[in-house]
Amino acid sequence: MKRNIDWKTQWILRVIVILFTMHCSLFTAYAQHTISGQIVDAKTGEPIPFASAQYLGHGVGVASDIDGNFSIVRHNGWQLTFTSVGYVSHTVQINSGIKNVIKIALKTDNKMLKEVTIKTKRGRYSRKNNPAVEMxxxxxxxxxxxDLDNRDxxxxxKYQKITLALNDFKPEVLDSPKYKKKQWLIDQIEACPYNNKLILPISVxxxxxxxxxxxKPHDEKIIIKGINTQGINDLFQTGDILNTIMKDVFTDVNIYDDQIRMLQYPFTSPIGKDAIGxxxxxxxxxxxxxxxxCYHLHFLPNNQQDFGFRGDLYILADSSWQVKRCEMTIPKKSDVNFVENMQVVQEFTQLPDGDWVLSVDDMFTELKLANFLQKFAVIRNTRINDYAFDELPKQLFKGTKKEVKDVNAMMRSDEFWNQYxxxxxxxxxxxxxxxxxxxxxxxxxxxxxxGLKALVENxxxxxxKKHPSKVDIGPINTMITKNIIDGIRTRISAQSTAxxxxxxxFRGYVARGWNSKKWYYKGDVIWSFNKKEYLPREFPQRTLTFSSTYDVMSPSDxxxxxxxxxxxxxxxxSKVDKMMFYNRQSVTFEREEDWGFRTTLSxxxxxxxxxxxxxxxxxxYSSDRSTWTNWSNPIPTGADASAYTPSxxxxTTxxxxxxxxxxxETFINTKQRRLPINLDAPVFTVSHTLGLKDVLGGQYSxxxxxxxxxxxxxxxxxxxxxxxxxxxxxxxxVPFPxxxxxxxxxxxxxxxxxxEAINNMEFPTDRFLSGQVNWDMNGKILNRIPLLRKLKWREWIGFRVLWGELSDKNNPYKDHNIGNPILMYFPEGSYVIDPxxxxxxxxxxxxxxxxxxxVEYVRRLNYNELPTAHKHGVRFMVRATF
Structure with a gap:
């Protein structure tokens, strides 16, 4: 757009006047009289912020504050001119008839304004007496x-489209022989309007x-009317994982929230309650x-390495102070991983009743996972319309489910999509x-x-594709492992699908221990009371499971x-040589409610x-072998047969x-397990286990x-x-197990x-309280250290504490428990913790x-005098975060 020199000059003069006024204020203490008042809109009566009051030709002027208030030295005989962008200027002759307190009403200038771009040298930033901060x-x-929640x-x-594409194809690459023979691939490549690069959309x-x-009563629901998914997702049975993660990572943005959740992190909104700081x-x-x-404001984080936005706000120049448009990006210096570029654009529309609501929410993100991998682009377009505020029928809110999917959502016609x-x-x-x-x-x-399916889905x-899998083989990473009993152990597992x-x-496995020469197995039969798309663990889970298992494990497993x-x-x-064989049969009922409540009975x-x-x-225990019943006789490796210990x-029942x-809480369903993706949800759990003696062989109550x-x-x-x-x-x-x-x-x-540093069964207790706190500092310190900050490492601190007590009735070291038929001797390496x-x-x-x-360095802070204690240790894992 063309620049308007008149407006540009006016803004430059305004900056000069403000600076000059600050300089001249040192010499105005002698003035006995001032003229003060308020500058308002002649039509609405609303104050006009940052309007100018100037003695033209004398180099004296001030700007009104956020509420249109001004105060200037009185000079009789001079002309005081009031101006503001979008208003007709008004001049007052200062004479004895003008009071010291006046109210100036400016009329709107109906002339259409053109865009003005003003660039001024920014000095040291201060929030005090800062017009932008006051605005x-x-x-x-x-x-x-x-806030829409104020409505009854x-x-x-809402219509939303999310596209995943391979990013930044070079034209010369497309001219290579390997691409010329693949016309279907060349036809899929197109120019991206957000970065002017060639992209290859692979899913939408x-x-x-x-x-x-x-x-009142408070309730809200989202009704899914239509879903249309195409692309590489169709090649994976768990293809919905990609869409679920993308919707969680590149979620909807609402700048009116105090915190904007994006990339699974909360970013401070530019108009949040903590935004000023x-x-x-x-x-x-x-x-x-x-x-x-509109007033055009630019914003950026105080520290551009923090997780925050940089961008522009366009604020309506009226008394509503509403956002008309917002453009945001992530600063280049930000410590956000994998994101090379991100653009967020929001637009707000005025309703007939005068309120402003969100109508456009677009996001474009360029991702680079590694230098040797192809770059990605994610494009999210969201449109919100058809706002209505009429009373809604009660039956629409029936049930506790917050998100309801229409039964025909996956089967919508072209006419439906053409409409919405x-x-x-x-x-x-x-x-x-x-x-x-x-x-x-x-x-x-x-x-x-x-190979990709085996790697990604395990x-x-x-x-x-024509005959979808009825049985899946896996998990792959459990097919071979080892332990002290079995040595090398192999396992084959499978599960049926919907x-x-x-x-x-059905699901289960068969395993073989090659040193122990034992066969192990597990078999589950699961009845789901609600139909599933692929696996029974899909939310909400409402299942009855019959399970039978024979296997070997460590108590810590x-x-x-x-x-x-x-x-x-x-x-x-640590050496794990304390193991046990278990033969287990169970029946379990699980029911999840849509609002996050789960009941488990087993x-x-x-x-x-x-x-x-x-x-x-x-x-x-008696040394008289004739008194032994229901005993096995394991012989420790290398021990004499006459020295074996009875066990x-x-x-239990x-x-x-x-x-x-x-x-x-929200989840993604993999073929192996269900994983929570929103760890912000609080989790409360309470359980009770009742042991039944003399019921189906149970020995203990x-x-x-x-x-x-x-x-x-x-x-x-x-x-x-x-x-x-x-x-x-x-x-x-009870006995120690x-x-x-x-x-x-x-x-x-x-x-x-x-x-991370307690040994297997080291502190048996009959009452305990444990607390764990993990603090991910997100690079707050390391990323402010020169040179080191280029690594983008992030600090992590974990502290774990265990209060425990072993009451006298369960302490085998107490004299009154000698000879007790219920209690058992503690295994080697088990100790009584000091309460x-x-x-x-x-x-x-x-x-x-x-x-x-x-990577973690683990330090055990006490009980290091115990002979089995490991004072130090290093642990690691693969964990990718933004």
């Missing part, structure tokens, strides 16, 4: 007035939804946006099917796809968050047989109930109660803290929310090494 205070205060009812329709996901809201603001100019006069599609598909997006077919016809592609399908039956599922046969966790920092029968260096020896098998509440709380707290630019508190009580007298064992991790691979001396350990870590490596 932003008004904007932040005014945002409450147009509202609804709107469209969603049409309706948001409905009711204030986080950002710097500069008034650039005043211009027309469409038909509305607000952003047209590009040529490449509209011919996605031809592109996928072209890929499948490439020689050797099916083997490449086979499972191998047994079907084809392609076989959408309600009835139950605390692992992955399969105990995972080859990567087979390497231990019944379990189990027989345990000690193995390796573990023995179940009752305190009543009793134990049998138990009922268990668990209640879990995690409001707002016991009651065990446990509860836990998890919560994540974001600390703005200081990263995030995760807190996990857990406590439990074993109420009865039924006592409470600390949740320890004996692997070199980090397992979240476990102790007045909690166990503590500290972890100091670095993550984001090469953007994917997390």
């Amino acid at each position: 932003m205070r008004k904007v932040i205060a005014a945002k409450k007035q147009t 009812y509202y609804q709107y329709n 996901d469209e969603t049409v939804s309706q948001k409905i809201y009711r204030k 986080f950002y710097r603001y500069y008034i650039e100019d005043t211009l027309m946006v469409d038909k509305d006069l 599609r607000q952003v047209e598909l590009t040529k490449a997006e509209s011919q996605m099917d031809q592109f996928v077919n072209g890929m499948q016809n490439v020689k050797g592609f099916k083997w490449v796809l086979f 499972f191998v399908e047994t079907g084809t 392609n076989l039956d959408s309600n009835l599922f 139950k605390f692992m968050h992955t399969d105990k046969d995972n080859v990567f966790t087979a390497f231990k920092w 019944m379990k029968l189990e027989e345990n047989e000690a193995a390796g260096g573990l023995y179940f020896i009752p305190m009543s 009793q098998k134990i049998r 138990e009922l268990r109930a668990e209640l879990r509440f995690a409001p707002g 016991y009651n065990y109660t446990e509860g836990s709380i998890y919560k994540r707290f974001w600390l703005k630019s200081w990263g995030k803290m995760d807190f996990n508190i857990k406590g439990g009580i074993q109420w009865e007298k 039924l006592l409470i064992m600390p949740e320890t991790n004996l692997s070199y691979i980090v397992q979240d929310y476990t102790f 007045k001396r909690p166990y503590m350990e500290l972890s100091l870590g670095l993550h984001n090494i090469f953007k994917i490596i997390h």
Whole structure:
């Protein structure tokens, strides 16, 4: 657009006048009289901020404040001129008839303004007496007035399109022989309007939804009307993972929120309640946006390495102080990983009642995962329209589910999409099917796809696109591992899919220990009360599971968050020779509600047989072999047969109930397990286990109660803290296998929310309270150190504490328990923790090494006098974050 010299000159003069006024203020103390007042809009009566009051020709002038107030030295005989962009100037002759307090009303200039670009040299930034800051205070205060949640009812329709593309193809590459023979590939490449580069769209996901809201009683729902997904997602049975993650990472933006969740991090909004302290603001100019006069402000973080935005706000130049348009990007110096470029554009539209609402929300992101990999681009277009505020029928809010999918959402016709599609598909997006077919016809592609599926999904399908897999083989990473009992151990696993039956599922494995020469197995039969798209664990899970297992494990294996046969966790920092064989049958009912509440009821029968260096020896043990019943006779490796130790098998029958509440938790379903992707949700869990004696062979009566709380707290630019508190009580007298064992991790691979330096069964207790806090500082310190900050490493601190007590009734070292038939001798390496001396350990870590490596140094802070203690250790894991 052309620059308007008159307006440019006026803004330059305004800056000069303000600076000159600041200089002259040192010499005006002698003035006995001033003229003060307020400059307002003649039509609306609203104050006009930053208007000028000048004695033209005398070099004296001031600017009004955010509320239109001004004060200037009185000079009788001079002419005082009031001006503001978009208004007709007004001149007053200063004489004895003019009062010291006046009100000036300026009329709107109906002449259409052209865009003005003013560039001024910015001095040292200060929030004090800063017109831009004062304006932003008004904007932040005014945002409450147009909050849609103030309405009794509202609804709107939203169309969203997310496109994933390979980015930055060079024209010379397309001229190479290997591309010339693939016309289907060349036809898919197109120019991107956001960066003027050539891109190759590989997937497109469209969603049409309706948001409905009711204030009293409060309720809101999202009704999914239509879903259309095309592209490489179709090649993966779990292709919805890609769309789910992209929607979570590149989520909708609402600058009226105090924190904007993006890239799975909260970014401070430029108009959030903490924005004044986080950002710097500069008034650039005043211009027309469409038909509305707006103030143009530029903003950027105080420290551009923090997770924040840089961009421009266009604020309506009226009393509403509403945002008309917002343009944001991530500063180049920001420590955000993988993002080379990000653009966010939002536009707001005025409703007939005068309120302003979001209508356009577009995002474009360029990603580079590694130098040797092709770059990616993600394009998200969102359009919101059809706002209405009429009373909504009560039946629309029936049920607790926050998101409801129309039964026909996946089968919408072209007529539906022609009606609701607000952003047209590009040529490449509209011919996605031809592109996928072209890929499948490439020689050797099916083997490449086979390898990718095995790597990404950890499972191998047994079907084809025409005949979808009814049984998947995996997990791949459990096929071979080792332990002290079996030596090398091999395993083959499989699970059925909804392609076989959408309600009835089967899964299990068969394993072989080559040293022990034992066969192991597990078989599950699962009935899902709601039909599934692929696997029974899909949310909401409502299943009845019958399970039978015979296997070997370490007591600490139950605390692992992955399969105990995972080859990567087979390497231990401590010798794990205390094992046990278990024969377990169970039936479990699980029901999840749409609002985050889960109920679990189970019944379990189990027989345990000690193995390796573990023995179940009752305190009543007698050397008279004729008194032994239900005993096995393991012989320690290398020991004489006459020196073997007797070990009793134990049998338990138990009922268990668990209640879990995690409001707002969201998941992705992999073929191996279900993973939460939104860890911001608090998690509350309480459970009780009842042991039944003389029921189906159960030998012990016991009651065990446990509860836990998890919560994540974001600390703005200081990263995030995760807190996990857990406590439990074993109420009865029980043998040590039924006592409470600390949740320890004996692997070199980090397992979240476990102790990293406690040995296997080191501190048996019958009541405990543990606390764990992990602080990811997000590079707050390291990224401010010269040279070192180029590495983009991030600090991580973990602290774990365990308060425990072993009551006298369960302490085998107490004299009154000698000969007790219920209690057992503690295994070697188990100790009684001092209830007045909690166990503590500290972890100091670095993550984001090469953007994917997390390394921790673990220091055990006390109980180091124990002969089995490991005072130091190093743990690591692969963890990629933005």
